Amino acid sequence: MASETIDVERRRDGVVPFHRLPVDRETLAGAGTVLPVIVLYFIIAILPVSFAVYASLYEIPLLNPNWEFVGLANYTEVLTIDRFWGSLWTGVVYMVGSTLFQLAVGLWLALVLNRITRFQKVLTAVIFTAYLIPTIIVALVSLFMFDEFVGVFHIVGSEWLGLWAPNNFAIGSKEWAMPLLILIGSWKFAVFITIFALAQLRAIPSRFYEAAKVCGANKWQMFRDITLPRIQGVILVAVLLRSIFMFNKFDIIWIITQGGPGFATTTLPILAYREAFVGGNYGLGNAMAVVMFVFLAMGAIAYFKLFNPSEEVETST
Amino acid sequence: MSTKDGTSGVFGLEFGTEDRLFRIGLGISGVIMFVVGVFPIYWMAQSSFKTRQAILNSASPLPGPESFTLSNYAILTNSDVSLYVINTGIVTLGTIILVVIVSLIAGYGLARFDFPHKENFARFLLFGYMFSPIVLGLPLYLIWKQLGLLNTRIGLIVALTAISMPFSVWLMWKYIQTIPRSMEESAWVVGASRWRGFRDVVIPQSQPAIIAAALFAFALAWNDFTFAQILLPRNEATTFAPGVFRLITQGYDTSWADIMAVSMMMTVPPMLFAYFLQSYLLKGFQIRSL
Numbered sequence: 001m002a003s004e005t006i007d008v009e010r011r012r013d014g015v016v017p018f019h020r021l022p023v024d025r026e027t028l029a030g031a032g033t034v035l036p037v038i039v040l041y042f043i044i045a046i047l048p049v050s051f052a053v054y055a056s057l058y059e060i061p062l063l064n065p066n067w068e069f070v071g072l073a074n075y076t077e078v079l080t081i082d083r084f085w086g087s088l089w090t091g092v093v094y095m096v097g098s099t100l101f102q103l104a105v106g107l108w109l110a111l112v113l114n115r116i117t118r119f120q121k122v123l124t125a126v127i128f129t130a131y132l133i134p135t136i137i138v139a140l141v142s143l144f145m146f147d148e149f150v151g152v153f154h155i156v157g158s159e160w161l162g163l164w165a166p167n168n169f170a171i172g173s174k175e176w177a178m179p180l181l182i183l184i185g186s187w188k189f190a191v192f193i194t195i196f197a198l199a200q201l202r203a204i205p206s207r208f209y210e211a212a213k214v215c216g217a218n219k220w221q222m223f224r225d226i227t228l229p230r231i232q233g234v235i236l237v238a239v240l241l242r243s244i245f246m247f248n249k250f251d252i253i254w255i256i257t258q259g260g261p262g263f264a265t266t267t268l269p270i271l272a273y274r275e276a277f278v279g280g281n282y283g284l285g286n287a288m289a290v291v292m293f294v295f296l297a298m299g300a301i302a303y304f305k306l307f308n309p310s311e312e313v314e315t316s317t
Numbered sequence: 318m319s320t321k322d323g324t325s326g327v328f329g330l331e332f333g334t335e336d337r338l339f340r341i342g343l344g345i346s347g348v349i350m351f352v353v354g355v356f357p358i359y360w361m362a363q364s365s366f367k368t369r370q371a372i373l374n375s376a377s378p379l380p381g382p383e384s385f386t387l388s389n390y391a392i393l394t395n396s397d398v399s400l401y402v403i404n405t406g407i408v409t410l411g412t413i414i415l416v417v418i419v420s421l422i423a424g425y426g427l428a429r430f431d432f433p434h435k436e437n438f439a440r441f442l443l444f445g446y447m448f449s450p451i452v453l454g455l456p457l458y459l460i461w462k463q464l465g466l467l468n469t470r471i472g473l474i475v476a477l478t479a480i481s482m483p484f485s486v487w488l489m490w491k492y493i494q495t496i497p498r499s500m501e502e503s504a505w506v507v508g509a510s511r512w513r514g515f516r517d518v519v520i521p522q523s524q525p526a527i528i529a530a531a532l533f534a535f536a537l538a539w540n541d542f543t544f545a546q547i548l549l550p551r552n553e554a555t556t557f558a559p560g561v562f563r564l565i566t567q568g569y570d571t572s573w574a575d576i577m578a579v580s581m582m583m584t585v586p587p588m589l590f591a592y593f594l595q596s597y598l599l600k601g602f603q604i605r606s607l
Contacts, residue, residue: 030431032426033426037419037442048460049452051460132591133540140576196602244447251546282459
């Protein structure tokens with residue numbers, strides 16, 4: 001018997017002597033399928049982060065190949081310049097403001113899209129388009145619409161509502177730059193919360209609501225006892241991801257204000273980019289990237305506290 | 318709580334009144350959403366058909382008979398801009414293909430093979446959500462420079478594929494779990510190899526997940542500014558977003574009308590996908606915690 005099975009295995013295994021390896025064929029094949037993902041993560045994440053830690057210990061003028069070892073000097077510089085703490089604060093304001101606004105708007109959008117009966121497909125398409133439109137276009141169109149000479153929102157804001165002076169470029173003013181940036185970003189990114197919540201809402205069987213109706217529950221009670229428990233988990237995760245993404249947002253801020261006016265909208269990513277590529281101090285920029293990565297890692301810990309992967313997928317088959 | 322007499326609606330309203338108020342609120346919300354969602358796109362579209370002078374003269378809601386023009390769309394024949402658009406197309410297509418292939422294989426392996434540390438791999442995978450283009454892009458710049466990948470489309474494709482991994486692999490993993498194993502087994506019984514079973518049974522079955530993953534990859538690649546700005550500094554290699562941004566900041570002879578025309582062109586594919594593929598997008602997100 002025993003010799004027969006070995007014989008069969010030998011024939012099946014062909015060139016690679018699987019029965020002699022410490023791992024079995026199944027494990028090897030399984031690991032092989034996820035290998036590309038691991039390689040990608042290695043090139044795009046593990047390698048750059050390690051490199052950033054290494055580069056942050058050097059003084060690196062961008063156009064000069066000579067690196068000068070400075071130890072932790074970049075970090076002490078990062079932590080002692082007030083621009084860093086100012087940017088951190090600006091970033092937190094931007095993150096909290098955006099996330100709360102997006103949560104409120106996104107949830108509202110999802111609830112309406114879920115219940116509306118007429119034009120549902122068109123309306124959903126309109127909302128989803130906002131999410132799929134490239135950030136650059138959102139940014140350019142808003143720059144155009146707030147332009148102090150030709151912009152339609154500029155005219156509405158200055159002549160109709162009197163929010164700012166007729167010759168004042170609202171995005172370029174200290175008091176309006178941040179609120180407008182949050183508003184413009186939320187036009188696109190609130191839909192992220194909507195998609196998460198809507199996917200979940202669609203999965204609630206309608207018999208739940210019918211049963212509640214028979215029992216005489218009103219709309220608010222239905223929302224509180226059926227809808228909310230079903231979507232609160234996913235909302236928590238969406239909000240956490242959204243805050244992390246907004247804290248690290250670079251593109252829309254850079255295109256619209258480049259961190260200005262002054263440092264009014266300079267968040268950490270903007271500061272890091274500016275130091276590295278405009279200021280030409282690549283080492284310092286990397287030190288900031290490492291600091292941001294530490295914030296991200298904290299976000300990741302919170303994420304894993306909220307969410308256990310084995311509840312979602314069968315991790316052991 | 319009195320339910321029989323019908324006065325236990327919100328704010329003690331009757332159910333009939335409550336229902337009517339609810340419908341009115343829904344209708345008003347729908348109108349507001351539609352206006353806010355469509356207005357910027359409408360403004361972009363109508364401005365793209367105006368002459369430069371008409372845009373400078375006044376902010377009118379529609380181009381007049383004498384200010385209507387199609388000449389703004391000539392910017393698409395501008396060699397720089399057409400190059401940017403082509404580059405974006407290639408990068409997007411490359412990203413979609415790579416994402417679908419890698420995530421299908423990984424999703425299949427995770428759902429069907431038994432190997433240790435799957436849970437750790439799941440965590441590792443989800444950690445990808447913390448990948449921020451700006452944090453990774455800064456160090457990647459010099460790494461890509463060393464490897465000769467700076468200013469190459471493949472460098473950008475690899476970077477974009479990696480950051481869409483957590484979503485797409487997770488999606489495939491979950492989706493392939495819902496395909497009954499017995500379907501594959503019956504293929505094996507008639508002599509199909511593991512690969513044949515994967516190709517002829519699993520791939521056709523996971524079509525909705527493939528479309529969702531492709532759509533997500535499209536959104537990411539079509540949208541990308543940060544990675545392209547850092548990793549493609551040379552003008553000939555760059556994609557649409559940093560390219561157009563460069564045109565504007567360098568005071569090139571581009572007017573708002575031109576920019577609106579080219580923006581409009583880049584908005585058409587997202588609009589079509591949002592209309593025709595919305596159910597796939599939702600299906601992709603149905604998974605609880607991406």
